[in-house]
């Protein structure tokens with residue numbers, strides 16, 4: 001059967017084959033499967049500068065997850081010169097949240113491309129709209145939500161020292177992002193908390209100590 005499929009695929013135009021494979025991968029994530037395994041997703045949340053990206057790199061290195069950062073996918077979209085790029089750039093500079101359909105499409109493509117069964121999704125869902133649209137489009141419930149709890153004062157200090165040339169790491173945008181975090185992102189964390197799905201970590205500590213706490217959670221789940 002498989003050989004037959006491959007043989008027929010050779011006779012078809014390449015874009016059509018790519019479309020077919022994408023459709024199949026899409027069905028697979030909608031049925032929560034990748035290569036016969038259930039797709040596991042963990043949401044990594046926390047305010048701007050709480051250390052999400054730093055700890056996600058550690059998780060990738062030690063536990064074999066694919067790291068998807070919603071913010072990085074959006075920045076790549078701006079840099080690719082796509083038609084939505086200017087609009088995304090403006091929203092990010094204002095410290096606001098990009099419409100869910102854009103971010104979810106990028107996440108969906110990255111999950112299909114990743115071909116893995118374990119993903120940590122960093123900085124998403126950042127508001128109720130993100131959460132609800134992801135649930136209806138991707139239809140995968142997270143295993144749990146990792147929440148990096150950090151004081152605003154410490155987050156502000158870290159962002160001002162981050163030095164990655166980001167257009168949103170200036171004091172004016174940082175203050176707006178912190179406000180958006182409290183008003184729009186915390187309610188999402190509270191929603192998952194009410195379902196007993198949040199694993200909260202004290203993220204004000206130095207990064208190696210934070211990773212010890214992260215490690216305990218991931219070692220436990222393996």
Ligand SMILES: Nc1ncnc2c1ncn2[C@@H]1O[C@H](COP(=O)(O)OP(=O)(O)O)[C@@H](O)[C@H]1O
Nearest residue numbers: 048049050051052053054158161162205206207
């Ligand atoms: N536990 C920590 N203590 C001090 N600085 C940290 C810690 N974790 C990360 N940082 C630094 O703070 C900045 C923001 O970290 P990052 O991982 O990019 O956070 P986020 O992705 O949540 O915005 C970076 O410069 C990073 O090196």
Ligand SMILES: Nc1ccn([C@H]2C[C@H](O)[C@@H](COP(=O)(O)OP(=O)(O)O)O2)c(=O)n1
Nearest residue numbers: 047048049070071072096097098123124126
């Ligand atoms: N789900 C998301 C994630 C990020 N964004 C936008 C708005 C955010 O301020 C920027 C940057 O996000 P990113 O996660 O990279 O920022 P931090 O790592 O928290 O500092 O991207 C979004 O609109 N929707």
Ligand SMILES: [Mg+2]
Nearest residue numbers: 052053069071
């Ligand atoms: Mg980050």
